[in-house]
Amino acid sequence: MLTLEERIKALRAGACVLASASDSTRKQALECIASALEAHRAEIENANKLDIEKAEKEGISDSLLHRLKFSGDKIDSAVKGLRELSQLPDPIGKVREMRELDPGFVLKKVAFPIGVIAMIFEARPEALVQIAGLALRSGNAVVLKGGKEAEESNRTLVRIIDEATSSLIGDKWILGIESHADVNTMLGLDEDIDLVIPRGSNKFVSYVMEHTKIPVIGHSDGICSVYIDSSADIDMAVRIAVDSKVQYPAACNAAETILVHSEIAPRFLPLLGKTFSELGVKMHGDAETLKYIPSALKATEDDYHTEYLSLECAVKVVSSIEEAIEHIASHGSHHTDAIVTASEEAKELFFRTVDSADVFCNCSTRFADGFRFGLGAEVGISTSKIHARGPVGLDGLMTTKWLLSGHGETVSMYSGPDGRQFHHKELM
Amino acid sequence: MLTLEERIKALRAGACVLASASDSTRKQALECIASALEAHRAEIENANKLDIEKAEKEGISDSLLHRLKFSGDKIDSAVKGLRELSQLPDPIGKVREMRELDPGFVLKKVAFPIGVIAMIFEARPEALVQIAGLALRSGNAVVLKGGKEAEESNRTLVRIIDEATSSLIGDKWILGIESHADVNTMLGLDEDIDLVIPRGSNKFVSYVMEHTKIPVIGHSDGICSVYIDSSADIDMAVRIAVDSKVQYPAACNAAETILVHSEIAPRFLPLLGKTFSELGVKMHGDAETLKYIPSALKATEDDYHTEYLSLECAVKVVSSIEEAIEHIASHGSHHTDAIVTASEEAKELFFRTVDSADVFCNCSTRFADGFRFGLGAEVGISTSKIHARGPVGLDGLMTTKWLLSGHGETVSMYSGPDGRQFHHKELM
Numbered sequence: 001m002l003t004l005e006e007r008i009k010a011l012r013a014g015a016c017v018l019a020s021a022s023d024s025t026r027k028q029a030l031e032c033i034a035s036a037l038e039a040h041r042a043e044i045e046n047a048n049k050l051d052i053e054k055a056e057k058e059g060i061s062d063s064l065l066h067r068l069k070f071s072g073d074k075i076d077s078a079v080k081g082l083r084e085l086s087q088l089p090d091p092i093g094k095v096r097e098m099r100e101l102d103p104g105f106v107l108k109k110v111a112f113p114i115g116v117i118a119m120i121f122e123a124r125p126e127a128l129v130q131i132a133g134l135a136l137r138s139g140n141a142v143v144l145k146g147g148k149e150a151e152e153s154n155r156t157l158v159r160i161i162d163e164a165t166s167s168l169i170g171d172k173w174i175l176g177i178e179s180h181a182d183v184n185t186m187l188g189l190d191e192d193i194d195l196v197i198p199r200g201s202n203k204f205v206s207y208v209m210e211h212t213k214i215p216v217i218g219h220s221d222g223i224c225s226v227y228i229d230s231s232a233d234i235d236m237a238v239r240i241a242v243d244s245k246v247q248y249p250a251a252c253n254a255a256e257t258i259l260v261h262s263e264i265a266p267r268f269l270p271l272l273g274k275t276f277s278e279l280g281v282k283m284h285g286d287a288e289t290l291k292y293i294p295s296a297l298k299a300t301e302d303d304y305h306t307e308y309l310s311l312e313c314a315v316k317v318v319s320s321i322e323e324a325i326e327h328i329a330s331h332g333s334h335h336t337d338a339i340v341t342a343s344e345e346a347k348e349l350f351f352r353t354v355d356s357a358d359v360f361c362n363c364s365t366r367f368a369d370g371f372r373f374g375l376g377a378e379v380g381i382s383t384s385k386i387h388a389r390g391p392v393g394l395d396g397l398m399t400t401k402w403l404l405s406g407h408g409e410t411v412s413m414y415s416g417p418d419g420r421q422f423h424h425k426e427l428m
Numbered sequence: 429m430l431t432l433e434e435r436i437k438a439l440r441a442g443a444c445v446l447a448s449a450s451d452s453t454r455k456q457a458l459e460c461i462a463s464a465l466e467a468h469r470a471e472i473e474n475a476n477k478l479d480i481e482k483a484e485k486e487g488i489s490d491s492l493l494h495r496l497k498f499s500g501d502k503i504d505s506a507v508k509g510l511r512e513l514s515q516l517p518d519p520i521g522k523v524r525e526m527r528e529l530d531p532g533f534v535l536k537k538v539a540f541p542i543g544v545i546a547m548i549f550e551a552r553p554e555a556l557v558q559i560a561g562l563a564l565r566s567g568n569a570v571v572l573k574g575g576k577e578a579e580e581s582n583r584t585l586v587r588i589i590d591e592a593t594s595s596l597i598g599d600k601w602i603l604g605i606e607s608h609a610d611v612n613t614m615l616g617l618d619e620d621i622d623l624v625i626p627r628g629s630n631k632f633v634s635y636v637m638e639h640t641k642i643p644v645i646g647h648s649d650g651i652c653s654v655y656i657d658s659s660a661d662i663d664m665a666v667r668i669a670v671d672s673k674v675q676y677p678a679a680c681n682a683a684e685t686i687l688v689h690s691e692i693a694p695r696f697l698p699l700l701g702k703t704f705s706e707l708g709v710k711m712h713g714d715a716e717t718l719k720y721i722p723s724a725l726k727a728t729e730d731d732y733h734t735e736y737l738s739l740e741c742a743v744k745v746v747s748s749i750e751e752a753i754e755h756i757a758s759h760g761s762h763h764t765d766a767i768v769t770a771s772e773e774a775k776e777l778f779f780r781t782v783d784s785a786d787v788f789c790n791c792s793t794r795f796a797d798g799f800r801f802g803l804g805a806e807v808g809i810s811t812s813k814i815h816a817r818g819p820v821g822l823d824g825l826m827t828t829k830w831l832l833s834g835h836g837e838t839v840s841m842y843s844g845p846d847g848r849q850f851h852h853k854e855l856m
Contacts, residue, residue, distance in 0.1 A: 363834030406791030410671035
């Protein structure tokens with residue numbers, strides 16, 4: 001019986017097999033998983049039933065129960081997702097740069113799988129299927145740790161996926177782990193795992209970031225703002241503020257703060273106050289805001305640093321776009337910030353100066369999402385500045401390698417006063 | 429008097445000024461530095477003289493003394509380098525992706541400075557000038573720590589650069605630090621510094637990687653191999669092996685191991701042995717190698733894990749290209765590995781399967797270098813798989829942001845059975 005450490009180390013060999021597997025082999029493996037899920041539907045539903053019964057006994061909330069459930073339509077749609085994934089262009093080998101150093105001496109920078117990736121995610125069995133699919137499509141071996149409530153479902157799914165693909169791509173590319181202790185063991189294996197992508201609560205993502213030397217893609221906070229500029233169209237401004245706050249308040253890309261230029265405040269704030277009140281949004285405003293929205297609570301400094309994730313928000317009147325930008329820099333989490341404005345100049349200043357993963361003009365912060373961005377599949381959202389920032393698609397699971405192809409060239413030939421000169425001709 | 433921590437924290441504001449400074453302002457600032465270095469030539473040479481005198485008293489080696497020296501031609505060439513840097517295309521705002529989500533609703537992914545970068549480098553004053561220039565060109569604030577032997581020169585240079593640019597871009601974008609204690613303080617400030625780029629000894633780079641939560645770009649080892657395939661042209665193979673090992677043995681991209689297919693060994697190894705012996709290269713070979721190069725020492729397993737950085741190398745006969753690839757995977761450092769072959773098939777297998785930052789065919793490993801690659805300027809070489817891999821140019825100092833520009837779009841408009849559909853049209 002191998003230890004967890006040995007099993008994780010073994011993934012390196014699996015990653016090599018997967019990285020050099022052809023596009024059609026990886027597509028075929030996705031199809032094998034899709035078919036296996038269909039063929040083992042009853043087995044999956046039974047395992048999921050055990051998870052559901054246990055969760056019900058433990059009295060988890062209806063919304064968590066709903067996410068935990070995996071049967072019927074949800075299995076169909078997971079299967080459909082896998083088949084769609086195989087339609088995405090192969091990320092391996094995609095040429096990102098190409099340059100001739102000298103006639104016939106050609107350098108290419110091509111995408112290549114990162115290697116062994118660990119993903120930690122919520123108790124939603126379809127997430128496991130999706131993540132395994134993303135890893136396979138991108139040629140990466142994967143360690144999967146799903147929410148503990150889905151333990152039986154996840155264990156069954158990993159086994160089915162493993163069995164369905166082992167004849168094609170070996171049986172060492174996917175490994176499910178279960179306990180918190182396993183997670184800690186894994187976080188210590190920085191030689192064996194190349195990247196960790198934790199999803200779930202901010203607290204958990206921060207925990208991961210603090211307990212590993214492995215690079216982490218994730219977002220630890222989503223304090224997003226909508227700034228209503230003096231020149232904004234009032235109706236558009238209300239519509240965007242409402243969508244950003246209310247359309248799905250639990251999302252990381254939902255707005256937490258509405259900043260309002262003082263010149264437009266007398267016309268905008270009463271309307272916002274009325275609309276938000278009708279929608280049940282609790283407001284925390286500064287003194288200026290309270291003039292126009294008397295029902296708002298008095299905001300504390302803390303309110304402007306709070307990720308409510310519910311029908312609650314902070315409102316502040318600012319005297320200039322510069323003050324709004326400065327507020328976002330000092331209070332936001334560099335996730336997603338939007339301006340509503342009719343001024344091209346204000347938009348340009350906001351785009352140039354706001355240092356966030358997503359900077360939007362005249363649209364809702366809720367568009368910050370891999371599917372809406374057209375990335376094909378979403379791996380996660382990153383507020384890191386390194387490697388990948390904002391919604392991350394399959395590209396985020398890739399590194400690159402430089403391929404240089406010559407005919408016997410040596411550096412000596414290019415050295416000294418009589419040496420050849422590089423011509424560095426861009427080929428794309 | 430501010431503490432080091434306060435001065436580092438202050439760089440965030442400087443980074444914002446720099447990131448939103450126009451291309452022409454940053455170019456002008458580079459010109460100001462170039463002119464100031466010319467105007468303060470005597471002052472710089474005097475400071476450098478103090479360093480040289482101290483170093484001579486302490487008896488440092490001639491080669492280190494040569495690197496430490498900064499006067500005359502070297503100042504001219506540093507000034508020239510700054511002017512060349514300002515000719516490179518502006519990295520800020522470079523569009524990397526562009527996609528229309530729906531008519532008139534356009535998403536762009538653009539390059540943006542990372543923010544505050546720390547660079548640690550050897551005792552070579554022109555490195556300080558070059559790194560300050562790279563940071564300025566790319567819009568990043570920078571903490572500079574040069575080798576302690578160049579302390580006086582570096583202090584003088586930082587002051588001159590700071591004074592030359594403060595009226596244009598403020599005086600908080602560049603900070604020199606000096607002691608080892610300062611480095612440790614800096615490595616602890618993971619909220620304030622976004623990236624550390626250490627250059628210098630492998631031991632030091634590893635030390636940095638182990639002592640900070642800040643992302644690090646660097647390479648901790650350079651165990652590079654040249655594999656001579658059965659179909660290789662013998663003369664080309666010798667030429668490439670010699671250049672890879674001998675042209676500059678102290679470089680990280682110099683070869684440490686020569687792998688030889690058993691079919692070509694009887695013809696290739698005697699020639700290699702003779703040539704290497706004439707050039708003073710000490711060889712450590714396996715039993716097969718010793719048959720053809722009797723003067724070689726018997727290699728131990730350690731020899732194949734050693735970065736000699738000198739006129740010394742390991743040689744091994746392998747029975748197949750697969751064995752060579754497996755040797756590289758298990759003994760190399762994923763830096764630069766080359767194959768010499770006349771077979772297109774062997775080349776493709778090597779390119780697809782070897783997981784190194786640089787994978788070369790029929791040319792010297794010594795080409796792994798930012799200038800030779802045509803990157804314009806070299807920030808460093810990375811063996812990390814995250815963010816940047818291989819020779820890193822100005823692009824490695826950039827992150828991205830997503831800019832989305834709409835006309836009042838909300839996610840509600842795109843939700844539900846009657847919602848609009850995204851059309852996701854690629855615009856580049």
